[in-house]
Amino acid sequence: MASVTRKGSALEARHLKVPSLEFPSAISEEKRQKCLVFFIPGNPGLVSYYKAFLGTLRELLNDVERRAASRFSFHIYAQNLLGFDVGDHDPFGNSPHSRPPFTLEEQVCHFYDRLVEKSTAPLLRGGTKPAYDKVIIMGHSVGACKYSLVFHRHHLELRAAKGRTNDTQTLAASVNLQAGIMLFPTVSHLAKSASGQKFEIIRTTPFLDSYAHGIAKLFIDLWPYFLLLAFIRLVMGFPHHVAGATTRFLKSRDGIWQAIHLAKDELKHITEEKWSEDLWEIADVDRLEGAADKFFFYFGEKDHWVANECRDEFIERRKDHAKGRTTVVIDEDKIPHAFCIHHSEKVAEKVIVWIDEIAKT
Template structure:
């Protein structure tokens, strides 16, 4: 018996889209802000954040000196909505005697598959919706790692998507297994039976709770606001969501280890002047590559030592186009639960800087 993946059903993937009210104005520069969620990858967790960011950018567009139109798009990671794939995880496929005689079991999607599928989606948006002048990636948690990988693959390939910058929120970009929560998740691997069946145990426990009890726990005990409570209940009640989250989480432990990006990846893009010589682009004018990192002062998914080592490496490269902030506001890793507006305000300032609006 071998493993295989389910078929992705693209038009069933939940998404959020916030087009600019000036999208039809051809005289403006059009920017796509492409948001990538963390794990669990439900875009509905981020509705207040993306709504707040959209409203802030709309206000910016009203300024007479703003020549940009900002579209925002974000979608679920694959596997977190039962309708976005078929057949369900754990299904057995019958042997295809024309190609294989082996029965295969359907497993959740890997981190690499998420990256590849998002890359295809980004290329589709830039092709089918409109050809954008600039694309800004925003990633949260493992979404930050995915954003960096998308940027890196653009950096080393002939991809036509004009990725200009990336904003990484509470990023898990190196040695995630050394974080407090990563160490706990890694404990599953020490017990083979639990490693193999943790998703079934978790789903079985949730299934035992009456719907009213589960709703009470999420709304009253966890004190989640309505958007987060509904997203959590959708996640817990889904057939495959818990398995997808655990499967991908374990894959993150194996994949997000030593930093793999080369030194020049962090550096600015140089332009060519009329005489053909490379020229350093001016800082802070919306030119060249920019990376913005927002780390929490304490983050249960980020080891302090690994974070500090990552920051030190950026500081050692004088050509690195990175801005790194360690927040002191005590905003938690899951900022999208209670702190959407605060983070949206920070992100809006960075978008202004990226596009030269400051």
């Protein structure tokens, strides 16, 4: 479990817990290289939505590890976004003495700090090598956008470290961020998507901008917990673990406010593609050595959170960028954006192919 707090607009460590999921490898052979698969959820940012997906991925990774030629053991780590659990923050409020919900930038800063902390824990304890030989970041939906911003920040940290010293043994340089896997990514112009247009009305209407979360919370509070759970489970047809996660989220103290606040902030900032051009060329030297692709994108065929024209423009730019290493796939199996509800196993079977490919390089 990780710990965070915020002083003003900054994040600081404190003894408040952020829910997480871990699926470690059962193999402890010293000769094996260790690979961290670091997962960032979408919005609502609850890792409990992804328990079936990550559990299936763990089983598939076990098969990979059992191969005679396998050189790696894999550790899966996933963590809530901030603000979705009462244990990771004080109550939200609008007064000068209370905190507002967490922003997109704060989520990115926290996840990057958590990634570095998780990867370099042995160094912080006086060891000589990081915890993992390779790191793969995987994100879903806006979690994929957060991944891109985390990767960008890591790239900038490495540059800054080079500017300060010739010693590469800084914490940032010790994180071997090998590749990224982005599932149904909201890469640009979120407000142009079908669902984004609806949320944009909330963001740009003063009354709704101020009170939408309160109205939604009042409506949900009219439902007894057991009745809401039954409705989500039986009428909406959600599996048991997803229905439970959704009900807990809706009935939580601040979950609805955090989700709506973050969605509005995402609409504001996920506009033009943020990545600098040189980031797409970051692995050019590795490419010459025959390494695997650096970035893997899995888009939905019809995604209500991704405008088709924005997706297609993004794909065209990747084609034109000959030096970059990307694999782009558009779903042909009619898997929806919220794959973690009914299609966890199918997506895990697609992801394992990429992880296996990355690990072999």
